[in-house]
Amino acid sequence: MPTIEQKRWREGVPELPEVETLRLGLVKEAVGRRICAVTVANPKVLKGQSEAEFRDRAVGRRVLDVKRRGKYLLFPLSAENSSSSSITLCLHLKMRGAVLLKRADDALGRYGVVRVALESGAALHYEDLWAWGEWRAIAQEEAALLPALGEEPLEAGWDTDAFARKLAKKRVAIKTVLLDQKVVAGVGNIYADEALFRARLAPTRAAALLTAEESKCLAEAIREVLTEAVALGGSLGDYVDLYGQPGRYVPRVYDREGEACPRCAEPLTKIKLGGRGTTFCTTCQN
Numbered sequence: 429m430p431t432i433e434q435k436r437w438r439e440g441v442p443e444l445p446e447v448e449t450l451r452l453g454l455v456k457e458a459v460g461r462r463i464c465a466v467t468v469a470n471p472k473v474l475k476g477q478s479e480a481e482f483r484d485r486a487v488g489r490r491v492l493d494v495k496r497r498g499k500y501l502l503f504p505l506s507a508e509n510s511s512s513s514s515i516t517l518c519l520h521l522k523m524r525g526a527v528l529l530k531r532a533d534d535a536l537g538r539y540g541v542v543r544v545a546l547e548s549g550a551a552l553h554y555e556d557l558w559a560w561g562e563w564r565a566i567a568q569e570e571a572a573l574l575p576a577l578g579e580e581p582l583e584a585g586w587d588t589d590a591f592a593r594k595l596a597k598k599r600v601a602i603k604t605v606l607l608d609q610k611v612v613a614g615v616g617n618i619y620a621d622e623a624l625f626r627a628r629l630a631p632t633r634a635a636a637l638l639t640a641e642e643s644k645c646l647a648e649a650i651r652e653v654l655t656e657a658v659a660l661g662g663s664l665g666d667y668v669d670l671y672g673q674p675g676r677y678v679p680r681v682y683d684r685e686g687e688a689c690p691r692c693a694e695p696l697t698k699i700k701l702g703g704r705g706t707t708f709c710t711t712c713q714n
């Protein structure tokens with residue numbers, strides 16, 4: 429049995445805490461900087477936008493801010509002059525994307541896909557094993573290119589009653605509902621399993637059959653688990669932050685099939701639910 433430190437979470441896809449950790453690094457390193465050059469080694473990530481358009485829209489503009497919406501990072505850019513349309517760079521890391529801070533003269537590595545050089549002398553290298561991520565430079569009027577997303581669970585104004593009402597309309601398993609980005613933004617496979625464990629709910633329960641009390645408890649568990657993971661810089665696994673550092677959040681149940689439940693010590697069970705591996709305790713999650 430590997431120790432916690434040695435274990436690699438195979439499905440360690442970036443979720444809200446990992447994207448938020450990356451955002452915090454980018455705010456420090458990119459905000460206020462002008463983009464002086466853009467290189468695209470694999471245009472597949474531009475999702476149909478031409479390389480020339482992507483480059484023309486980004487180069488010469490200043491990064492005004494780095495925001496996060498669900499698992500998307502949004503970089504609003506300065507207007508070049510008062511007549512030009514406002515542009516936002518949008519990035520989704522998907523399965524294996526990572527942004528690393530490099531020096532301006534560092535060449536793109538083996539998995540390097542996009543390089544954004546900043547006037548500070550630093551460069552952002554986007555690396556992506558399979559180039560499944562998304563990069564787009566979109567104008568204000570193209571905002572519909574981004575999918576509709578549910579509320580942000582870490583925002584102070586998250587309406588947990590509205591969340592409970594959404595659950596009440598879903599007849600599928602609660603785990604599957606948590607992965608629906610229109611119900612709550614930013615939760616993926618790791619933190620869905622972790623939140624359900626914390627709320628003592630079986631992932632197989634039909635969302636519509638949760639009591640109001642259980643829905644409320646689940647909303648609190650989502651908020652707690654995400655807050656804890658952001659504070660720890662994301663989860664331990666394949667993910668690394670802007671400085672190449674892995675996260676320190678160690679999942680309690682996610683992908684730990686056969687290990688002792690941290691609450692009742694019974695072995696954890698792994699099943700497939702909606703096509704996704706789901707680990708939980710059949711004894712203390714009901």
Ligand SMILES: [Zn+2]
Nearest residue numbers: 689692709712
């Ligand atoms: Zn248990």
